Amino acid sequence: MKKSLFLVMDMMNDLVDENGFSKAGYGVQVKERGVLENTAAAIAAARAAGVKIGYVRVGFSPDYREAPETSPIFSGARKNGIFQFDTWGTKVHSTLAPQEGDFDIKKHRVSPFYGTSLEPILRANGIERLILCGVSTNGVVHSGARDGHDRDYECIILEDCCAGVTADEHVHAIACLGRYAQIVSSRDFDFAS
Template sequence: MKKSIFLVMDMTNDLVSETGASAASYGVQVRDREVLANTRKAIDAARAAGVRVGFVRVGFSPDYRECPPASPIFSKARDNGLFKLGTEGTAVHPALGQQPSDFDIVKHRVSPFYGTTLDPILSANGIERLILCGVSTNGVVHSGARDAHDRDYECIILEDCCAGVTQDEHDHAIACLGRYATILNSREFDFAR
């Protein structure tokens, strides 16, 4: 069995909760695609196979000192009080069953690698393969898969555990990601191999 980690990315209340800040966008796709239920089943399968789980969360200090003011993605976070660490909005959605033994990786940009503890975690644990999912498909999943590819990791993306703002956005991102990763449905992937 390859040494693997299952990275569940940006599945925080601000982004995926039906009552969160993004309920009218990501929340709709997450609900319609059953992303939370699919991801929870995949997390349970990973744990049963002895694969470590890591949750990646975007977040900023209460004064937003790490937030890039010129970013088209994050520039509105400060104005709208989003992605503030220590709030319910940046907590992992409770349906996913985060455990104290899971890795908790906080990021301040789109990539799960940039300026985070992810590289040292992967190195210290001898990880060879990353299984990726998250919201959004064309944001953190796309960036994570490309960065992981360039660091020589094998990448698997669980398509039914991802969502974009729209189905078209998701589909387009998945089509692009096939160059960097193997795309599978979570029910097709055997975490024990």
């Protein structure tokens, strides 16, 4: 079995909960695609196979000192008062609740690698393969797969555990990601392989 880390990325209340800030965008796609249910089943399969789980969450200090004002993405967080760490909005959705021993990887940008503890975690644990899922497909999943690929990790994307703000956005992102990662359904992926 390859030493793997399953990255569950930005599955936070503000993005995926039906009462979260993004309920009219990501929330709709997450519900229509069954992303929470699919991801919960994938997490259970990963745990049963002994695969380590890492939860990646985007967020900022209450004064947004880490958020670039010029970013088209993160300036909106500041304006709307979202993505503040230690609030309900940045907690992992309860359906996917972390357990003792899981990794909590906090980030301030789109990529799960940039300025985070991810790379030291991968090296310390001898990880060879990244299994990725999250919201959004064209954001954190795309960045994670590309950055993982360029660091020589085998990358697997669980397509049914991802969503974009629209169905088209997700489809287009997945079409691009096939160059950097293997795209599979979570039901067809064997975590013990």
